[in-house]
Amino acid sequence: MKLANPSTRRSRPVRTLVVFAVLTMLLPLAGLVAGTFIDGRSAENPDGAGFAPGLALDLEGGTQIILTPTATDGSQITDATVSEAINVIRQRIDANGVTEAEITSQGGQNIVVGIPGKPDEATIALVSQSAQMRFRPVLTIDYGFPLPEDESEAADDETADDATADDAAEESEAPVIENPSDLAQITDEIQQQFDDLDCTAEGALVGRGGDDPDAPLVTCSTDGLFKYILGPVEVEGTHIKQATSGLMPGPNNTVTNEWGVSLTLDSVGAEQFAVTSQRLYDFGDGNPQNQFAIVLDGNVVSAPGINTPIRDGRAQISGSFTRESAATLANQLSFGALPIQFEVQSQQEISATLGSEQLQKGIIAGLIGLVLVVVYSLFQYRTLGLLTVASLVVAGVITYVTIALLSWGMGYRLSLPGVAGLIVAIGFTADSFIVYFERIRDELRNGRTLHFAVQHGWQRARRTIYAAKAVNLISAVILYFLAVGGVQGFAFTLGLTTVIDVMVVVWFTHPVMELLAKVRFFRDGHIASGLNRGRLALTAAKPRYAGAGRVAMPASVSEEAAAEVASQVDAGVDAGTGPVAGEPALVGAVGRSSLPAPATDETGRRLTIAERRAAERRAAAGTTGSGTAENEEGR
Template sequence: MLQIPLWQRIVIWGLVAIGVVLALPNAFYSRVERHNDAVKAIEQGVTDPQVLADAALWPDWLPSRLVALGLDLRGGAHLLAEVEVEQVFADRLDGYWPEIRDALRQHRDEIGTFRRLDGPPDELRIRISNPAGLQKAVEVVRGLASPVVSLGSVGATDIEVRAEAPDIVVVSLSEAEKAAITDRTVRQSLEIIRRRVDEVGTREPTIQRQGERRILIQVPGVGSAAELKALIGTTARLTFHPVVGRTTDPDQRPGPGQIIVPSMDEPGVYYILEKTPVVTGEDLVDAEPAFDQNGRPAVHFRFNPTGARKFGRYTAENVGSPFAIVLDNEVISAPVIREPIPGGSGQITGNFTVEESTQLAILLRAGALPAELTFLEERTIGPELGADSIEAGKLAAIVAGIAVLVFMALSYGWFGIIANVALILNVAMIFGLLSLIGATLTLPGIAGIVLTIGMAVDANVLVFERIREELRTARGPARAIELGYEKALSAILDANITTFITAVILYVMGSGPVRGFAVTLGLGIVTSVFTAVYLTRVMIVMWFERRRPRKIEV
């Protein structure tokens, strides 16, 4: 008998209603977008009258999530960056020196005195005064090697040590350690770039790894690629170094293990610093704009426990000595340590404006990029091009939708009109689900929706053709409708499950626009099956119960 329990009808219509309500904000996109921006501003303490007016543009009791527009629809900036890991290798190798120095000091009776030599950045070279102890020195340094923590490098160590006759020990990173460092550096760069972009409130950025060392960055709504580079291209590398001396000669050659760095505030002045920093910005846990005791803009910072211990120990042992705060290879301040600083917090002062101190605090709080970025490709997509893309997508969807609606109405009559209503609700549910999960809509995503419009009626065609066949066997209309849905179900599921698997593979293996297409296609399949198998059946049953026709035409 052609019957559907009341609770099933309530559930089906309830799901449709939820989907339509979730999709509703997208019909008033600019108004809801202004409302959402105003709500965020109010949460941050902004009480401007215009902001309050924008917040009232959309009722708070209605959903306000929108389908985010991708770069090709909204306009914005596109960057392809490559992470320069060679400097990270050199820094990593330089970080071994204090440990190697302490280990060799314990064996001076066998190896004599030693000193570090200048050499290539990928090697740490040590000369000992007693050539007879060369092998002993190699054994001592080799004993400091640690296993590489990587799935593909089981049993490998992080450093390689060799003797270079007659009296030099050469330390270099192993290939396994370089691969592990590269992976960690790119992952860290990804996270830091994402945090920096999120700090300024941009919408739905795409930040993905491409290949071994490249990162794709797409941020909708940004005015230009140069603006995006200014935000993420700054390394904001903060380090604290012991000061060896000052000079006005930029060509002066520093001693072994030392570097010469220009002063930011004093043109023509250069500082000679110990190359190995006491503490780095990686130990920072917070940074915020502030004012110093003279009312000038500054940045207040705070270290984590590890950084606080190192900073406190150094300041306690070097009271009366200057130390340099270096930001991106410039000394921004070189104060004299007046007293120990055990609390792990301090203040960076310099010739900052309020805007510069705020931007520096954002960069430091988001974290220092572990390596320089080289931008291989940059592109700015104007909002006019995005608007043209949206209009083209709308036109394609409207043409496809009208063609399908006309075809179904002419082919199946009243049943085709029911399928058309379900198709319209199906598109609304797709947008509702996209809004719910916070998906980003791109041009390929629009293509996925257009494809879904065509696929959405496939299930209805199968059902209606089965009903036609059952009517030819002289069955009654109620029994024909019931059998039509039952016998078409397996074919509907088989066709849509295979397409859904394809969408999942595209999502897992693809990136960027391919994922956008896969998301809309996958969601469209789910909603299409729901509307074709359940919604149209409820609508036909409700019509049948009201009209009670003795004969139907499909």
């Protein structure tokens, strides 16, 4: 196997540019356009697809909810409890796809939640829910809405056949119960409450939390279709270690099309669940008492039957779940039960605290920075600076489309710190081009042709670029995970633009530079190209910025000597062999000798860099020896 020289490898810049344009610009833009037709943004659908990125609370305004917490056990609310509640609420909101939300404590007593835009009722409910997840055995079940007279009588007959509550209701007071599934718990009062309950009535599903875990519970399903009498709590939701949503597994390791939630319990919960599941399993299929109700904030989320005793602490909840409802339940369970309940103190729409004025100022600041970078690039690199401008435009388009797609697909909201991250990225992106161009210029000073200078310069530059971008990306990742709120927005855009910067310089800037190396204007080093060898000889005698925080110091040569070399190069004259057809004579020896070394030998063969430097040293030694001999003769 042979290792090819990178400079001799066959490159396909045109194909690289076409693939890059399709993958990073055309396909994302087509997806965004399609999204506006399929799920377009509107007043009723603020999180839909649109050509403008979604704005965060500080730029667009939104909804502010003030929650007053109360302890479920009557204990005093502490700062630690409020802090824990804030963390759980933040996790819920982030998991629901809402970003840039502001969650703060107000006086250590209230929790203020600011959500960008106009959140739907599900998001607001997600914030205010206490998520007290409990598992209770089902004692009896019935429809949650009034039935016609004949159907009601038939339903009564069915429940009588199942011996659910009629016999137990004869007792006015419930005896001491040791079995949570004992129907003797259903007193006349509980039975009357159950009979009078209409789950379709307004407000029937609201405010049912705070139930007594040691007493029976009369409640509804979350969809209002069924009502239940449940036994005391047998497993608390705090024993849940993990909950994930997905398609339920079928027999023989197959996957069904039914969505559900998989639960993993801790050791205490697993032990409790094993005892309960065995008892409920013994009731047999078809008996309401075979069901184990999962109660969230007093309402039954699901009441699955026990098909087999569960002794390993791993349970699966299946039923009438959709993908969204299964994911919502799994998120609530994963973040655990809040130790407190919430009362919504107030809910109001708020205007942008910074608003369009601050956004305009941020855009103006970004444009000023962009103009300064463009002016510097054109001044420093002449026509070559236009490649910097083109690369910045490409990076800007990709960044804009990406943020717009993230606003649609992930609910991302652009905040003012995020805008600051985009502005900072302009300088970081331009720095990559400076590193690359300076490496090309260094190779030209060493006597390489532009084609080889581009290839060798890229091999040198990309190591520096990768190292610098890796540092930027690591910093952004650390800042994102350690910070909260607006600082996360800055870190996110900084990391995003860092990745896009690397993509642009590798798959756009370098291929375009390879194409420009074949253009006569740049290949022959026109004075306005930015790659003129005569001017490069002069700049070698001055300090210059080489990118990535690196400053190239001048060689030890006078400006007069550099100017002399430059004039010879511009004239196409080699100090040793005369004019050289098609190739300037600058060999990068400025500072070692005041005379340039020959570019070719007596046969016309082009000398290598090492051979030319050796010739310089011989010429310098000969000059010194001659001067010494003359001095001796004078004596």
